[in-house]
Amino acid sequence: MPRPNVSEKRKLEILQAAAQVFTGQGLAVARMEDVAAAAGISKGTIYLYYPSKDSLIEALLRRLFQPLDDALAALLDGIDPARQRVQRYGESVILAFAEVAPLHPLILELFALAPRNPVAGELFKGYFISYRDGLAGLFRSAGEAGEVSLVAFDGDAYRAAVSFMAMLEGLLLLALINPALIDLRRDGMDTLAGWLRQI
Amino acid sequence: MPRPNVSEKRKLEILQAAAQVFTGQGLAVARMEDVAAAAGISKGTIYLYYPSKDSLIEALLRRLFQPLDDALAALLDGIDPARQRVQRYGESVILAFAEVAPLHPLILELFALAPRNPVAGELFKGYFISYRDGLAGLFRSAGEAGEVSLVAFDGDAYRAAVSFMAMLEGLLLLALINPALIDLRRDGMDTLAGWLRQI
DNA sequence: TCCATAACTGACCAATCAGTCATTTTTCAA
DNA sequence: TTGAAAAATGACTGATTGGTCAGTTATGGA
Numbered sequence: 001m002p003r004p005n006v007s008e009k010r011k012l013e014i015l016q017a018a019a020q021v022f023t024g025q026g027l028a029v030a031r032m033e034d035v036a037a038a039a040g041i042s043k044g045t046i047y048l049y050y051p052s053k054d055s056l057i058e059a060l061l062r063r064l065f066q067p068l069d070d071a072l073a074a075l076l077d078g079i080d081p082a083r084q085r086v087q088r089y090g091e092s093v094i095l096a097f098a099e100v101a102p103l104h105p106l107i108l109e110l111f112a113l114a115p116r117n118p119v120a121g122e123l124f125k126g127y128f129i130s131y132r133d134g135l136a137g138l139f140r141s142a143g144e145a146g147e148v149s150l151v152a153f154d155g156d157a158y159r160a161a162v163s164f165m166a167m168l169e170g171l172l173l174l175a176l177i178n179p180a181l182i183d184l185r186r187d188g189m190d191t192l193a194g195w196l197r198q199i
Numbered sequence: 200m201p202r203p204n205v206s207e208k209r210k211l212e213i214l215q216a217a218a219q220v221f222t223g224q225g226l227a228v229a230r231m232e233d234v235a236a237a238a239g240i241s242k243g244t245i246y247l248y249y250p251s252k253d254s255l256i257e258a259l260l261r262r263l264f265q266p267l268d269d270a271l272a273a274l275l276d277g278i279d280p281a282r283q284r285v286q287r288y289g290e291s292v293i294l295a296f297a298e299v300a301p302l303h304p305l306i307l308e309l310f311a312l313a314p315r316n317p318v319a320g321e322l323f324k325g326y327f328i329s330y331r332d333g334l335a336g337l338f339r340s341a342g343e344a345g346e347v348s349l350v351a352f353d354g355d356a357y358r359a360a361v362s363f364m365a366m367l368e369g370l371l372l373l374a375l376i377n378p379a380l381i382d383l384r385r386d387g388m389d390t391l392a393g394w395l396r397q398i
Numbered sequence: 399t400c401c402a403t404a405a406c407t408g409a410c411c412a413a414t415c416a417g418t419c420a421t422t423t424t425t426c427a428a
Numbered sequence: 429t430t431g432a433a434a435a436a437t438g439a440c441t442g443a444t445t446g447g448t449c450a451g452t453t454a455t456g457g458a
Contacts, residue, residue, distance in 0.1 A: 026315050028227040031445065042407045105314035112311040114376050115304035116225050128380050153393060162386045163393055170369025177313050181327050187361045194352060194362055230415065241437045
């Protein structure tokens, strides 16, 4: 019988410990020793699975990005009517963010990596460019098909896309910076619904 | 003749050097030695004006916040019609952000301090709470006076305030994360104008 | 049971850097 | 011109920590 491959399991355990420690202490302050302790292993073991602290941070970033990527794929490649896909996308992003509320301080720090860390930069850049262009294309064809009205945006699908993105990302930012400022589940859904009434 | 007070001038020079170095290298990586070199002084001298690296960061944060505070005061205490004040506020924030584009990586890092640094936390919290409540009050009274229509928000001034804030902060976030994503001066102004047509 | 090897450990090293302070340089009122 | 105080210097220290690796332990097929 082959030995059970502990590698993937260990990697995941380390990643979860890292999420917890990095969130609690901040990326710069948190020590690899602390991550190891939280994972119930020794520091050296981490380096059997991740070659550096940076690689651990990047793995975490990719992992947290996954749900966003999935939601974006569903938005852009779905077969449902455009309005419905946009609404579902907004709702799933808002709910996903509300669910990871304990990780918000970490997520804010990961955002701040974008201009400096190449991996983070590429992730964000790729995501937002696809998002903007995909959404604009979606609005354009839905507008031409008469499914939505772009009259509030002078018929400009690009403007509609930027407006939607600003509204949604803005909601997330407000929640990230100060949880007491808005209730994502209530205010987020209200604002999203209000926006959708424009088109 | 009293000696010219070099203190305020030196403090400002150090702050400007810090802005430059922190933006280029990141808060965690930048060394006090580098800030000193950029200011054309020695490291020890910095400590005659700022007691610690953290205090320097906090001074920078307060300084960068000042224009926002001023714009907010003009929004909340102005005597012009509500719609005009909201528009002017949005425009001035967007333009101010576009003007400090070289500092965007630093600003993103300062945002990420909010959950951990008490000074940053208080600044952001205070600002956004005043912003939200002041704007909601503004919309409420302007709605009652018939200056604006809140029908797009079910007559709810709070919802209108959250929607406006999300739109505006979202624009700034998109620009911060990836300058290539939107053109603040053009897309920002368009989106702002589009939002204002709702009320 | 044996042992090859996978998995893990933690003491250690090398590098880093915020902050200090004894000393030097500059300033200017007398 | 002088000297006392203000301003500035930069070598140094103490503490920290990412990453390494020689040695130890656990596993399971033969």
